[in-house]
Amino acid sequence: MLENGQFGGMIHFFDQHAAGKHVDIETEITMVGIPESCEDGWMERNSKCYKFFPKNRTSSWSNAQTQCENMDSDLVTINDEEENSYLLSQFEDERVWIGFSKGSADDDFEWVEGTPLNFTNWGVSQPNEGKDNENCCVLEKTGKWHDYDCDNFEFGYICEKRRKIG
Structure with missing residues (x-):
């Protein structure tokens, strides 16, 4: 059945x-x-389901991604300014992990789930890849993106998964 x-x-x-x-x-x-609607605890918007984990549930980037995967999702992919603004309106933290990262200092940033890059919103002088270890990205309360060391910082995070349309 x-x-x-x-x-x-x-x-x-x-x-x-x-x-x-x-x-x-x-x-x-x-x-x-494929959910027809978002599960309890998830917020629905434009065929996507989002779950926000605030600063009292902080994690390194890698652990945040693992937690999202355990819920059949990934760290959030931000496709345009409208989505960036929507996400900002939903959290109170200074910064949250998003699914934008790179494997090493020599790689390019890419979305964890493979979506082609068509939008970025880097802050001034970002990404600066400080000390070649800043390979993961946060969305800051200003709306701008900032690169950070993936393992030596803990922030809140946003998970995302697709919802079945219609």
Whole structure:
């Protein structure tokens, strides 16, 4: 039996190039784990679900990402100024971890879940990669982004996961 947020059914594929014949290939698929709405404790906005962990639940960047993964999510990806502003309006902390990081000083920053980079909002003189260890990013209360050492600072964080549309 399928639960809320699951899909089960038959899909028909037609291959019109199979030796000049019309071939009907029938496949059964099941999709599981895509929420139709956000779970309790998550905030919904534009097909995404957000969960905020304030400064009293601080963590290093790596531990924050692990906590998000344990909830089938990732640290938040910020796609535009509107989303950046929305997130700012939802937390009181001075800064929170977001899912923007790099593997080493020689790498480029990228979103943890692989979304192509189409928006940044770095603060003045950022990223400055201080002492080559500032490979993770926070969203500051000013709305600007700042790079920090991933393991030697603990901040609140925001997890994000997609919600099924319609």
